[in-house]
Amino acid sequence: MGALLILPVTGVGEVRAGDDLAGLLARQAELLEGDVLVVTQKVVSKAEDRLVAVGPSDPEGRRRLIEGESTRILRRRDELLITETHHGFVCANAGVDLSNVEEGWVALLPVDPDRSARRIRDGVRAAAGVEIGVVISDTFGRPWRQGVTDVAIGCAGVAAVVDLRGTRDALGRELVATEVCVADELAAAAELVMGKASGIPAAIVRGVDPSWLRRGSVAGEIVRSPAEDLFR
Amino acid sequence: MGALLILPVTGVGEVRAGDDLAGLLARQAELLEGDVLVVTQKVVSKAEDRLVAVGPSDPEGRRRLIEGESTRILRRRDELLITETHHGFVCANAGVDLSNVEEGWVALLPVDPDRSARRIRDGVRAAAGVEIGVVISDTFGRPWRQGVTDVAIGCAGVAAVVDLRGTRDALGRELVATEVCVADELAAAAELVMGKASGIPAAIVRGVDPSWLRRGSVAGEIVRSPAEDLFR
Numbered sequence: 234m235g236a237l238l239i240l241p242v243t244g245v246g247e248v249r250a251g252d253d254l255a256g257l258l259a260r261q262a263e264l265l266e267g268d269v270l271v272v273t274q275k276v277v278s279k280a281e282d283r284l285v286a287v288g289p290s291d292p293e294g295r296r297r298l299i300e301g302e303s304t305r306i307l308r309r310r311d312e313l314l315i316t317e318t319h320h321g322f323v324c325a326n327a328g329v330d331l332s333n334v335e336e337g338w339v340a341l342l343p344v345d346p347d348r349s350a351r352r353i354r355d356g357v358r359a360a361a362g363v364e365i366g367v368v369i370s371d372t373f374g375r376p377w378r379q380g381v382t383d384v385a386i387g388c389a390g391v392a393a394v395v396d397l398r399g400t401r402d403a404l405g406r407e408l409v410a411t412e413v414c415v416a417d418e419l420a421a422a423a424e425l426v427m428g429k430a431s432g433i434p435a436a437i438v439r440g441v442d443p444s445w446l447r448r449g450s451v452a453g454e455i456v457r458s459p460a461e462d463l464f465r
Numbered sequence: 466m467g468a469l470l471i472l473p474v475t476g477v478g479e480v481r482a483g484d485d486l487a488g489l490l491a492r493q494a495e496l497l498e499g500d501v502l503v504v505t506q507k508v509v510s511k512a513e514d515r516l517v518a519v520g521p522s523d524p525e526g527r528r529r530l531i532e533g534e535s536t537r538i539l540r541r542r543d544e545l546l547i548t549e550t551h552h553g554f555v556c557a558n559a560g561v562d563l564s565n566v567e568e569g570w571v572a573l574l575p576v577d578p579d580r581s582a583r584r585i586r587d588g589v590r591a592a593a594g595v596e597i598g599v600v601i602s603d604t605f606g607r608p609w610r611q612g613v614t615d616v617a618i619g620c621a622g623v624a625a626v627v628d629l630r631g632t633r634d635a636l637g638r639e640l641v642a643t644e645v646c647v648a649d650e651l652a653a654a655a656e657l658v659m660g661k662a663s664g665i666p667a668a669i670v671r672g673v674d675p676s677w678l679r680r681g682s683v684a685g686e687i688v689r690s691p692a693e694d695l696f697r
Contacts, residue, residue: 235473235658236470236471236472236473236658237470237471237654237657237658238468238469238470238471239468239469239470239471239654240468241467241468308695308696310695315695322609323608323609332634332643333634333635333636334636335636372643372645375607376555376608376689376694376695376696376697377554377555377689377694377696377697378616378646378649378687378688378689379626379644379646379686379687379688379689379693380625380626380644380645380646380647380649380686380687381643381644381645381646382645382646382649382650382653383650384610393612394611394612397660402564402565402664403565403663403664404565404566404567411564411604411613412611412612412613413604413612413613413614413656414610414611414612414613414614415612415657417610417612417614417653418614418615418653418654418656418657419657421614421649421650421653421654422469422471422650422653422654422657424645424650425469425647425650425651425654425670425673426467426468426469428629428674431635432634432635438657441657442660454611454612455610455611455612456610456611457608457609457610457611461611462608462609463540463542463547463608464540464608464609464696465608465609
């Protein structure tokens with residue numbers, strides 16, 4: 234495998250409901266065939282009109298909103314809820330958050346982030362004439378480890394999980410169970426050039442293994458069924 | 466923030482107990498001041514003589530080894546144990562694994578991966594005259610999401626967690642709780658150029674925010690105390 238280049242996409246400006254997000258990103262990013270474009274959830278939620286007015290003095294209204302986005306509550310501590318969303322994601326406050334959103338508003342997750350990724354992929358193809366992969370990223374905490382990292386909540390045109398089972402390691406021994414979640418690794422890599430405070434809504438990952446650039450789905454490949462999960 | 470470049474380090478060859486790993490890596494990688502070198506656990510464990518002979522027909526011996534590396538067993542399903550290691554990591558089989566190790570042997574995690582990172586950092590300074598950050602990476606599964614990703618188990622000369630609390634988002638609103646685990650994101654980014662089967666033991670991440678290049682520690686910054694953890 235060769236080198237990877239990770240480039241922040243700057244100059245997009247504030248995105249509003251109904252904006253042509255794919256067009257805006259294609260204009261600002263010099264995308265090449267085979268690039269993966271990682272787009273943060275916040276800007277997707279804004280373009281898809283997923284902002285809801287909830288005042289800072291209305292914690293009860295916010296809690297009801299979080300419960301409405303959830304199918305199950307796993308843990309509760311003070312204001313923090315860890316819930317399972319209707320997508321099957323386990324995260325804090327069902328992904329409802331208020332950073333980089335105007336005062337008095339909160340952003341909900343996209344209804345179907347894989348579909349959001351497909352729309353951006355199709356829109357970039359129409360605007361710039363290139364085939365790319367798209368990952369929608371969000372910032373999740375996790376048990377047992379401090380700090381948040383960016384993970385994939387949707388993807389299109391790039392594998393979510395690459396199955397290396399049946400391939401051999403460097404010593405010729407068969408790898409028994411190595412399914413690598415490349416979509417989460419792409420989201421994490423992109424975060425390193427975006428920061429949380431700088432208002433950069435996307436990053437390009439260039440040089441990705443071409444075999445990963447196939448139909449992909451976070452819902453289909455990453456979300457673990459409760460039966461397979463030892464921690465649910 | 467600017468662009469990041471991620472470069473695989475090739476041509477290192479098979480590493481054996483007692484090898485000067487920092488010297489080997491410095492010879493193969495053209496390291497620049499401010500680079501972060503991500504080194505996989507397997508090659509560190511080999512250099513530090515953490516391989517143990519356990520035959521493939523001795524699952525009982527392997528299980529005893531895993532329990533010896535663990536302070537607590539969280540879950541058990543068939544051959545798979547999810548345990549807490551003496552480092553405080555929660556992972557499968559206490560990190561004891563047999564990929565990329567010769568038949569009849571397994572590799573244990575380094576005794577103190579932060580110290581391993583410091584040694585490599587000091588060794589690279591001695592061999593190549595450059596100050597770098599070092600992350601030791603390993604491949605962990607996680608609850609609720611399919612697939613494995615690489616995370617940091619040790620670091621030196623680079624922050625494990627960057628605290629953005631008190632900084633402001635793009636709309637001027639204070640970010641309340643955004644501690645980003647950049648060490649895990651660096652490990653994930655590096656994995657994208659290493660693969661599992663290609664025998665590439667390290668990768669360079671070039672272009673990292675210089676403010677992150679400070680004293681760092683996975684044990685001190687990432688390992689979550691049981692009291693702070695909602696899932697223990």
